[in-house]
Amino acid sequence: MQLQAQLRVGAALLLGVAAGISTYVLLGYAQAYRQSIRNLRTLTSYELVLKAGDAVSAERAPANILLSLDQDAGQAYESTRAEVAQARHRTDLALDQLDQLVREQAQGSARRTGLAQTQAWLARGRADIDMLAARPPASRSPQDLQQAIDQMVAARVKLDPLINDFYSKAVKDAPDQAGIMQMARILSDLHEYGGRIGAMLVVPLSTPQPISPARRLVIATLRGHIDQLHRLMPNASGPDDAHGDAIDNLRTRAERDFFDHTLSLIDTLVACSGANYPMRAAAFTNAVTPDLMSLESLENLFMQRAVAEVTQVQRDDRRHMLLIGAYLLTFFFFLLAVLRAAERLVIRPLWLARKEIIDLANGDLRRSQRAGSSAEVRALHDAIDTLRRQHIHSMQLAIERDELSKALRRQAHTDALTSLLNRHALEEITGDLSADPVRLSKGRGLILIDVDYFKSINDEHGHIVGDLVLREVAGRIRHLVSEPHMAFRYGGEEFAVLTNGLSMDALCQFAEAIRHAIWCDEVVVPGISKFTVTASFGVAKGNADVLTWLDLLNAADAALYRAKAQGRNQLVAAADPARERSAS
Numbered sequence: 372m373q374l375q376a377q378l379r380v381g382a383a384l385l386l387g388v389a390a391g392i393s394t395y396v397l398l399g400y401a402q403a404y405r406q407s408i409r410n411l412r413t414l415t416s417y418e419l420v421l422k423a424g425d426a427v428s429a430e431r432a433p434a435n436i437l438l439s440l441d442q443d444a445g446q447a448y449e450s451t452r453a454e455v456a457q458a459r460h461r462t463d464l465a466l467d468q469l470d471q472l473v474r475e476q477a478q479g480s481a482r483r484t485g486l487a488q489t490q491a492w493l494a495r496g497r498a499d500i501d502m503l504a505a506r507p508p509a510s511r512s513p514q515d516l517q518q519a520i521d522q523m524v525a526a527r528v529k530l531d532p533l534i535n536d537f538y539s540k541a542v543k544d545a546p547d548q549a550g551i552m553q554m555a556r557i558l559s560d561l562h563e564y565g566g567r568i569g570a571m572l573v574v575p576l577s578t579p580q581p582i583s584p585a586r587r588l589v590i591a592t593l594r595g596h597i598d599q600l601h602r603l604m605p606n607a608s609g610p611d612d613a614h615g616d617a618i619d620n621l622r623t624r625a626e627r628d629f630f631d632h633t634l635s636l637i638d639t640l641v642a643c644s645g646a647n648y649p650m651r652a653a654a655f656t657n658a659v660t661p662d663l664m665s666l667e668s669l670e671n672l673f674m675q676r677a678v679a680e681v682t683q684v685q686r687d688d689r690r691h692m693l694l695i696g697a698y699l700l701t702f703f704f705f706l707l708a709v710l711r712a713a714e715r716l717v718i719r720p721l722w723l724a725r726k727e728i729i730d731l732a733n734g735d736l737r738r739s740q741r742a743g744s745s746a747e748v749r750a751l752h753d754a755i756d757t758l759r760r761q762h763i764h765s766m767q768l769a770i771e772r773d774e775l776s777k778a779l780r781r782q783a784h785t786d787a788l789t790s791l792l793n794r795h796a797l798e799e800i801t802g803d804l805s806a807d808p809v810r811l812s813k814g815r816g817l818i819l820i821d822v823d824y825f826k827s828i829n830d831e832h833g834h835i836v837g838d839l840v841l842r843e844v845a846g847r848i849r850h851l852v853s854e855p856h857m858a859f860r861y862g863g864e865e866f867a868v869l870t871n872g873l874s875m876d877a878l879c880q881f882a883e884a885i886r887h888a889i890w891c892d893e894v895v896v897p898g899i900s901k902f903t904v905t906a907s908f909g910v911a912k913g914n915a916d917v918l919t920w921l922d923l924l925n926a927a928d929a930a931l932y933r934a935k936a937q938g939r940n941q942l943v944a945a946a947d948p949a950r951e952r953s954a955s
């Protein structure tokens with residue numbers, strides 16, 4: 372597998388592993404995030420039901436005051452009516468929100484029944500309160516007053532199952548916030564139980580009249596619940612944060628207001644049950660309402676803390692998810708960058724180096740495009756340069772060897788005296804005449820030339836002059852012989868011209884021209900003399916009788932012999948007596 376593919380597979384594997392681990396962690400956070408969303412929804416629902424309960428409880432306070440006021444009270448009556456209207460509006464708003472929430476829930480039908488009962492009791496209680504408030508105080512019977520108040524209490528009691536239900540679900544869904552929610556629940560119950568005791572006292576204080584034994588029992592039971600809840604309240608407020616400080620402050624106030632002030636007041640009033648109550652209903656309600664509101668504020672603060680905690684968890688989970696996503700994305704781009712760098716710094720330089728080596732092997736000695744600057748790649752390029760230098764050196768050696776070989780070959784085929792091709796060169800063409808005869812093409816012709824009376828020249832002028840004459844004769848032959856014909860020094864004072872493609876007539880004319888060139892101009896020997904040189908010619912050509920080189924040579928040689936015999940300085944054509952003629 373190619374390095375590039377290996378790198379890509381490796382990167383894909385790494386990315387896969389990273390993606391797998393990230394997905395695993397991400398799924399954990401996603402689950403926690405979804406859970407925190409559910410928790411938040413649960414807490415919000417629980418907060419809503421507690422608010423609805425508190426609103427129903429709180430609505431009783433202005434209503435109780437209203438029942439103890441005369442329409443003639445003027446401003447006090449009107450402002451209390453306005454407070455009642457405001458409290459009812461708050462209750463209706465809270466119950467509507469709760470109703471909407473319950474409708475959206477799967478197990479909504481049972482809860483809606485409870486809610487509908489609350490609303491029904493509330494409607495009856497409000498109607499009775501409005502009816503009684505419209506009468507003069509003297510015509511309001513204690514029974515009617517108590518009934519109106521009891522209906523308002525009943526409306527709140529009908530919410531208890533719903534509150535329990537939401538509380539159980541909230542504790543189950545968000546166990547981390549169970550402590551806070553329990554605290555909120557305790558405070559809500561304290562608020563309600565305190566309010567219910569107040570509801571028991573309103574009529575006796577308004578009338579005034581003693582508290583009935585049955586009501587005393589109810590008050591004692593509620594008082595017992597309150598003490599029990601007080602004991603259940605944890606001492607610590609939780610984490611030391613802004614909420615914690617506010618909770619501590621508010622709790623100190625609630626302890627003072629509710630447990631010291633309200634409960635002491637209730638105990639005093641219950642203890643002096645009869646005509647000598649130190650205060651009437653309105654004063655009592657006005658005295659305890661702020662204390663009950665402290666409990667509600669504390670409860671709200673606890674719920675805010677629970678919501679803040681879950682919101683923080685949700686925010687943390689989301690941040691973690693984003694971080695993991697960002698890490699994964701960064702890792703992806705990091706791998707991409709590594710791959711690109713590997714491609715740029717290693718793979719591309721390798722491919723280019725490979726191409727350069729192949730070009731070099733194919734004889735292209737140019738230095739081609741290169742890439743990469745790492746020490747390893749530079750070392751590779753140095754190695755290629757070394758190879759190139761070596762290659763160039765080898766090629767130069769080969770050229771020199773070839774030239775030397777050609778020179779040797781040329782030397783071996785050249786006659787040193789005349790510079791014409793020698794007999795050895797001729798035999799390269801004709802083959803070994805002593806071996807099997809080599810067939811001849813009909814186009815081939817041979818002119819054998821023998822200088823006449825050359826021995827006399829040597830004898831008369833010396834060998835040096837003889838050599839000069841041989842060079843002069845060779846020069847004149849060379850001057851006339853050109854491609855495709857070839858001139859040779861056949862040996863001693865003998866020359867040969869090998870022709871190709873000439874008819875016998877043309878061959879004879881060609882030989883005649885050479886003979887004329889040798890004979891017509893005197894050979895000048897500087898400083899010595901000048902004299903005429905002649906030569907005899909034997910001419911032969913391939914034909915039906917002359918089939919081999921040996922045949923051709925023999926025929927030309929025979930013709931030459933005849934030319935000598937017939938008086939020299941003449942040309943004789945072989946195997947065609949009609950053509951044999953003497954030079955003029």
Ligand SMILES: Nc1nc2c(ncn2[C@@H]2O[C@H](COP(=O)(O)OP(=O)(O)OP(=O)(O)O)[C@@H](O)[C@H]2O)c(=O)[nH]1
Pocket residue numbers: 821822823824825826827829833834835836837838841862863864935939
């Ligand atoms: N100067 C010189 N003489 C050479 C060379 N090669 C051969 N000879 C001489 O050429 C002469 C040839 O003489 P012959 O064979 O008798 O022929 P010729 O004298 O030319 O007489 P014909 O051929 O019958 O006309 C000899 O004396 C050789 O020594 C050479 O390279 N240089």
